[in-house]
Amino acid sequence: MQTAIQIQNVSFAYGSKQVLHDVSMDIPARQITAFIGPSGCGKSTLLRCFNRINDRIPGAHLTAGSILVHDIDINRRDIDLQELRRRIGMVFQKYNPFAKSIYENVAFSLRVEGRTKRSELDGVVENALRNAALWDEVKDRLHASAFGLSGGQQQRLCIARAIANQPDILLMDEPCAALDPLATLKIEELLMELKKQYTIIIVTHNMGQATRCSDKTAFMYLGKLIEYGPTMQLFENPQNPQTEAYVTGTFG
Amino acid sequence: MSPEESSAHPNPHRFQKRGFSYEQAIKYFFASNAGLTIVILAMIIIFLLKEGLGFFPGYQRELEVYRVAGLEFVDISRKNLTAHEQLSSVLNRAYYAEINGQSFRQMRRSQEASALFNSYTDQTGATRDLVLNNSRAAGDPNSEMLAALNANFETQKAKALSSLPPTPHLTAQERTSLIESIRARAIESTEDPPLVTTLAGEFAAAQQKFAEPLQGMRATIDAFAAAGADLSSLVSDMTATVTATKEKIQGADILEKDRKTLLAAAASARDPVEREKLISEAKASLADKPDIEGPIQTLLEHRPDCVRLHTALKETSGGILNQLPITLTQPEAARLLKVARNTWPLFIADLEKTPAAINAWKHDAPVPLTSAISSFLTGKDWVTGGEWQDFYGILPLAAGSLMISIVALSLAIPTSIGAAIYINQYASNWEQSIVKPVIEFIQAIPSVVLGFIGILVLGTVLRDISLLDSLHWVPGFPLTERLNIFTAGCLLALMSIPTIFSLAEDALNNVPSAYAEASEALGASRVQTTFRVVVPAAFSGILAAVLLGFGRVIGETMVVLLVAGNRIKIPDFSAGLGTFFQPCHTLTGIIAQELGEVPMGSVHYRALFVVGILLFAVVLTINATAHRFVNKMKH
Numbered sequence: 001m002q003t004a005i006q007i008q009n010v011s012f013a014y015g016s017k018q019v020l021h022d023v024s025m026d027i028p029a030r031q032i033t034a035f036i037g038p039s040g041c042g043k044s045t046l047l048r049c050f051n052r053i054n055d056r057i058p059g060a061h062l063t064a065g066s067i068l069v070h071d072i073d074i075n076r077r078d079i080d081l082q083e084l085r086r087r088i089g090m091v092f093q094k095y096n097p098f099a100k101s102i103y104e105n106v107a108f109s110l111r112v113e114g115r116t117k118r119s120e121l122d123g124v125v126e127n128a129l130r131n132a133a134l135w136d137e138v139k140d141r142l143h144a145s146a147f148g149l150s151g152g153q154q155q156r157l158c159i160a161r162a163i164a165n166q167p168d169i170l171l172m173d174e175p176c177a178a179l180d181p182l183a184t185l186k187i188e189e190l191l192m193e194l195k196k197q198y199t200i201i202i203v204t205h206n207m208g209q210a211t212r213c214s215d216k217t218a219f220m221y222l223g224k225l226i227e228y229g230p231t232m233q234l235f236e237n238p239q240n241p242q243t244e245a246y247v248t249g250t251f252g
Numbered sequence: 253m254s255p256e257e258s259s260a261h262p263n264p265h266r267f268q269k270r271g272f273s274y275e276q277a278i279k280y281f282f283a284s285n286a287g288l289t290i291v292i293l294a295m296i297i298i299f300l301l302k303e304g305l306g307f308f309p310g311y312q313r314e315l316e317v318y319r320v321a322g323l324e325f326v327d328i329s330r331k332n333l334t335a336h337e338q339l340s341s342v343l344n345r346a347y348y349a350e351i352n353g354q355s356f357r358q359m360r361r362s363q364e365a366s367a368l369f370n371s372y373t374d375q376t377g378a379t380r381d382l383v384l385n386n387s388r389a390a391g392d393p394n395s396e397m398l399a400a401l402n403a404n405f406e407t408q409k410a411k412a413l414s415s416l417p418p419t420p421h422l423t424a425q426e427r428t429s430l431i432e433s434i435r436a437r438a439i440e441s442t443e444d445p446p447l448v449t450t451l452a453g454e455f456a457a458a459q460q461k462f463a464e465p466l467q468g469m470r471a472t473i474d475a476f477a478a479a480g481a482d483l484s485s486l487v488s489d490m491t492a493t494v495t496a497t498k499e500k501i502q503g504a505d506i507l508e509k510d511r512k513t514l515l516a517a518a519a520s521a522r523d524p525v526e527r528e529k530l531i532s533e534a535k536a537s538l539a540d541k542p543d544i545e546g547p548i549q550t551l552l553e554h555r556p557d558c559v560r561l562h563t564a565l566k567e568t569s570g571g572i573l574n575q576l577p578i579t580l581t582q583p584e585a586a587r588l589l590k591v592a593r594n595t596w597p598l599f600i601a602d603l604e605k606t607p608a609a610i611n612a613w614k615h616d617a618p619v620p621l622t623s624a625i626s627s628f629l630t631g632k633d634w635v636t637g638g639e640w641q642d643f644y645g646i647l648p649l650a651a652g653s654l655m656i657s658i659v660a661l662s663l664a665i666p667t668s669i670g671a672a673i674y675i676n677q678y679a680s681n682w683e684q685s686i687v688k689p690v691i692e693f694i695q696a697i698p699s700v701v702l703g704f705i706g707i708l709v710l711g712t713v714l715r716d717i718s719l720l721d722s723l724h725w726v727p728g729f730p731l732t733e734r735l736n737i738f739t740a741g742c743l744l745a746l747m748s749i750p751t752i753f754s755l756a757e758d759a760l761n762n763v764p765s766a767y768a769e770a771s772e773a774l775g776a777s778r779v780q781t782t783f784r785v786v787v788p789a790a791f792s793g794i795l796a797a798v799l800l801g802f803g804r805v806i807g808e809t810m811v812v813l814l815v816a817g818n819r820i821k822i823p824d825f826s827a828g829l830g831t832f833f834q835p836c837h838t839l840t841g842i843i844a845q846e847l848g849e850v851p852m853g854s855v856h857y858r859a860l861f862v863v864g865i866l867l868f869a870v871v872l873t874i875n876a877t878a879h880r881f882v883n884k885m886k887h
Contacts, residue, residue, distance in 0.1 A: 053773050058681070086775035096766035099789045112776040112784065161774065 004029040004169055004199040005050060009065035012045060014057065019045050022065070023225045025218060029168075032191060032200045034214035034231065036207060038246070042223040043203045047171050050074075050201070051088040052081060069169070086113065089162030089198075093174040095154040097146035097161070102129075102138050105146050105157055109165040124164055131197075132160035133190050152183025159190065163198065170194065172202040176209065188213055207247060211235055219243045297868075304865045307858035311644060312624040313505075314855055318641050320544055321498040322551045325613050326490045327641075329558055332606055333483055335599050336565065339592060340477040346580060346588035347469060353582030355458035357421060362455040364419040365430060365448045372434055375412035379405040383439060405439065420721075472575045479568040483561045490554055493547055495639070500542040548615050559607040566603040569596075591826045628862065634820045634837075636846065636856050644859040646866070648822045652737070652836030653806055655823060656816060659741025659832055660748060660805045665798055668749045672756035672794075677782045688757075695750040703814030706743045711735050711815065728830030735817035738832045743815055744805045752801035759793025760786060792881040799878035803871045809840040816841060839867050 005027040012020035020042045027033050035043035045054065049067055052074060054060040066073045074084055086109065097105045104111075106125045115121070125142070129135040134156045138149070146157055155175060162170060176184040184206075191213050194200060204210050210217050211231060218228040219242075227234060227243040238244040318324050352359055383401045386394075413435060419427050426447060433445040443449075463470070511534045518530035573596050580586045631645015668691075675687055711734040718729040763786050771781040787794070817835020820842070825831050843860050850857040 051773060053769060056769065056772065082775045082777055085773055090770075090773040092766060092770060092773075094766060096764065096770050098767060098770070098785055108771070108776070108784075109774040112771075112774065112780045158770070161770075165775065 002029040003027065004070065005201075006068040006071075007046075007065070008068070010046070010049065010062065010067060011064040012042075012049060012054075013061060013063050015059035018063070019223050020049075021223045023220075023223075024065075025225060025228050027199065027201060028216065029199045030195065030197075031215040032195050032202060032213050034210040034217045035201070035203045035220060036205070036210050036217060036246075037220035037226075039205075041220040043218075043220045044173055046220070047173055047201060047203050050169070050171055051085050051090055052079075053085075053090065055081070082112075086165050087167050088169045088171060089165070089167040090171040091155070091158050091162050091173065091175045093177045095151060095158050095178065097149075097154050097157050100146065101143045102146050102149070102157060103142040106160050106164050108161060113165070128160040128164040129157075131163055131194065132156045133186070133193070134160055150183075152179050152186060155179060155183070155187065156190065159187075159194075163194070167198065169199045169201070172200065174203050174205060177205065184209070207235075219246060221246070300861060300865050300868065304858060304861035307644075307855060307862045308621060308624050308628070310855040310858060311628065312619055312621050314642065315624055315627065316619045317498060317501050317505075319617065319619060320548075320615055321501055322490075322494040322548055322615060323498060323641050325551060325610075325615070326487060326494055328606060328609050328613065329483060329487050329490075329562070332562065332565070332599075332603055333480060333487055335595075335602065336480045336483075336569075339595065339599060340473065340480075342588050342592045342595075343473045343476065343576070346585045346592065347466065347473060349588060350466065350580045350582050350585035351459050351462045353585055354462040355455060358451070358455040358458040360421040362448075362451040364417075364421055365426075365445075365451045368416050368419055368427075368430060369434065369445055369448050371415075371417050372409075372412050375415075376405065376408050379408045380439060409435075466577075468575070469577055472572060476569065476572045479565055483565055486554065486557055486561060490551060491640075493551055497542070497544065497547045501544070504542045544615075555610055558610050562603055562606045562610075566600060569603065570600060594826070628859070632822055634842070636859075642856065644856075644862075646839075646863065648820050649837055649839045649842050649863065651822050652816065653812075653838040653840070655737045655832065655836060656740045656744060656812060656838060657802060657805045659738055660744035661798070661802060663742060663745035664748045664752055664801060664805075667745070668752035668801070669756050669794060669797075671749075672753050672760060672797075673782060673787065676757050676760040677778070677786065691753050692750050694746060699747065699808065699810040700814070702743050702747065703811045706739055706811065706815040707735065710742060711739050714739060727828050728833035731833050733817055733819075733833065733835045735815050736833045736835050737816065737823065740812050740816040740836075741832070743811045744808055747808060747811065748801040748804050751804050752797045755797030755800060756790075756794045759790040759797060762793065763789040792884045796878040796881035799874050799881070803874040803878070806874070807840060807867065807871050809844050812838045813841040813844050818845065839863055843867075 003026045007023055007025050007027070010020055010023045011018065023042075023046060035047065037043050048054045049062070050069065062075055066075060068074070069084075069088070072079075098108065100108075103125055106128050107121045110116075110121060110124060126135060126139075129138065134153060137153060138157075141148070146154065149157060155178075159170075159175070176187055179187065188209065191200060191202070202209075202214065214231045216229065217231040217234045219226045219234065219238075219240075221242055227238060227240045229239075234243065235247050238247060379401070383398070383405050386398055386401060413431060416431070422430070430445060430447045433447065437445065444452075514530050514534035518527045518534065521527040521530060573593065576589065576592075580589055628644055628646060630647060631643055632647050633643040633645045634648050635641070635643045671687070671691065675684055679687065715731045715734045717723065718726070718731040723729050767785050767789055768781050771785040772778075776784065816838060818837050818841060819835040820837045823831045823834045823836055827834070843864055846856070847860050850860065
């Protein structure tokens with residue numbers, strides 16, 4: 001099994017507040033890895049370290065360890081952040097399309113890269129929307145505002161936007177938290193499809209979702225990685241009593 | 253008590269409401285406060301309309317008198333005469349600009365030497381007079397006192413000599429010798445220092461030398477100026493006639509008004525004796541209808557003369573243009589000549605049309621109310637308190653307000669929005685904590701204080717800068733007016749920056765950070781995120797900020813009153829960008845300046861109210877539009 005991301009003894013802090021303590025794990029390529037754990041356990045922070053989007057927050061910094069994406073330490077000084085983020089797409093908890101047309105939302109990552117050729121963009125937009133299972137619903141109104149779509153459609157648009165530039169890795173921070181069960185189901189079906197092309201890491205509160213979709217699951221608690229293993233094993237035969245308590249619902 | 257009534261007032265139950273509670277009292281107190289503002293606003297609007305709308309009938313009557321008395325007839329000729337005078341003046345200015353431009357060096361040298369000497373005499377004049385007066389005093393001068401005065405003079409002299417103005421066009425040697433000659437000058441001497449005289453002589457000689465090749469132009473200009481003389485004397489003859497008629501009509505109008513007032517008083521008087529008295533007084537003040545036809549006929553007898561003189565003037569003027577030089581060497585002179593050349597065909601065309609207008613004019617054509625309204629809204633003259641005729645045309649004031657707003661906004665928009673983008677998107681916390689309060693602090697400066705900073709500092713500095721030789725290429729430099737559209741615009745820009753900055757910063761702040769985060773996660777740089785995602789999302793808010801800034805600029809009074817120069821005239825747009833360095837007057841400034849001095853209830857007084865209504869409507873529209881944009885952004 002190929003490894004996409006290696007996390008080596010990572011500790012992370014917002015200012016003086018330590019939120020991750022010595023986390024180490026390997027994330028396999030072209031599989032779905034789920035992070036579960038109670039609120040505030042650091043799973044989102046860890047996810048946000050992979051594309052260094054945490055850099056936006058003043059005072060956020062890695063205090064120890066390193067994160068290797070395809071064997072390159074992404075916290076080196078000479079990392080081109082824009083290029084890194086082109087390789088690692090991200091979908092957020094609350095769907096957040098820009099105040100632009102559907103077409104321009106999907107084409108955004110190419111435009112900022114300086115690729116503006118109409119014919120190229122047309123192809124990329126169609127492809128991305130098809131992969132996000134949205135094409136049939138929006139093909140007649142590509143140039144209408146993205147805000148006219150339903151919540152589930154907006155989230156799938158955000159997925160299309162994130163995969164338009166063919167990243168290697170897709171980070172998803174509770175992508176279904178703001179959606180109803182039907183829309184959630186659609187996204188989950190989509191994930192199974194996307195898994196063939198992308199390495200997907202998904203943060204979720206919904207343990208059902210983790211069992212349905214993911215190949216591997218990591219349970220985090222209070223900034224520490226408690227247990228990490230194949231999903232089936234983690235849910236059915238947890239090694240750690242804390243994990244067991246959490247997955248059986250006796251705490252959390 | 254019937255059963256219905258008893259069911260309407262049932263017996264108190266457990267949750268019975270008791271009377272007027274404390275909370276209700278508080279609620280009604282705040283409700284009355286909110287209601288009061290609405291009532292006051294309504295009263296202001298009613299008052300403005302009540303005072304203002306009487307303007308149009310009053311102005312209509314004034315225009316009627318203007319026509320009936322024949323002033324309008326005279327103005328047909330006078331308009332051409334004014335155009336003729338302006339053209340002569342432009343040509344003269346071109347002529348002198350050419351000469352002074354060529355003898356520029358000599359002119360500056362002479363001016364600088366005189367300025368240096370004047371600075372010396374200004375500073376020492378008072379002490380010098382003391383010495384001279386006392387030594388001339390009859391009998392024995394008090395030698396002790398005289399010595400003291402002399403010493404005082406010497407100190408002042410030394411002080412003056414150490415603080416002389418710079419003289420960039422004089423050589424160091426010349427400057428030294430000039431200072432030396434001043435130092436060595438006898439106290440009673442009244443002559444100018446030799447260098448000042450020499451340089452003045454050199455300047456005069458240079459002027460003469462450069463005037464030599466322009467003799468032809470001089471003669472042409474003089475011939476053109478002389479061509480208007482006959483028409484001018486005819487116009488002044490007619491002026492005397494029509495002014496007399498106008499006075500008669502106005503006198504009759506006043507008597508008529510008095511009579512109406514008396515009759516009204518009589519109608520409401522209770523005491524029959526009193527009423528009789530008032531009615532008889534009213535009868536006494538019944539004016540004779542003033543004779544209009546007679547003077548008008550005399551006036552109209554001038555028609556053939558008028559037509560003849562116009563035709564003559566047209567023929568003379570037609571030839572003048574070809575006799576003028578094609579172009580001149582000095583840029584300012586060439587520009588003025590070009591202005592004259594461009595206006596010439598208009599002038600000739602006007603002269604051409606005039607005879608027909610003179611013949612078609614009728615003194616008894618009616619003046620409808622609409623013409624009073626249109627002459628207010630599109631009138632190019634705001635003339636008040638004049639002997640001839642008052643005009644209330646709003647264009648000069650509106651143009652002034654607009655020009656100042658253009659300057660103010662074109663300075664304030666880039667500055668404040670740039671600052672807002674920087675502070676919101678890039679600045680560190682400590683930069684924010686310094687810049688935001690400082691920008692908002694500008695708002696705390698009273699506008700009258702800004703006004704006098706504008707007069708004393710900005711106006712003076714700008715004028716001094718404009719005198720630099722290296723800046724001659726800037727249109728409008730050197731400045732002829734220290735207070736102008738540009739100085740007022742600069743200060744208003746400063747005043748509107750806090751408004752635009754704060755609101756634009758709020759608008760940027762209201763863009764959800766999820767947008768910026770998503771954009772960066774897609775590989776956009778900070779700058780791309782700012783300009784492709786954040787600014788477009790905040791666009792309607794920023795637009796609202798600009799509009800509210802515009803509302804602030806157009807409504808500001810004190811600064812423009814102090815700094816805009818207050819010349820009531822549509823700016824001369826032929827000066828290109830130099831137009832912005834002309835003085836102007838504004839809608840707000842005119843109200844502040846004139847309302848205190850006009851008689852209450854007069855047409856002029858009401859005209860100012862209409863200006864106020866207009867201003868109110870403009871600012872209200874701007875603010876309403878801005879709020880619409882803000883609401884649009886919230887959804």
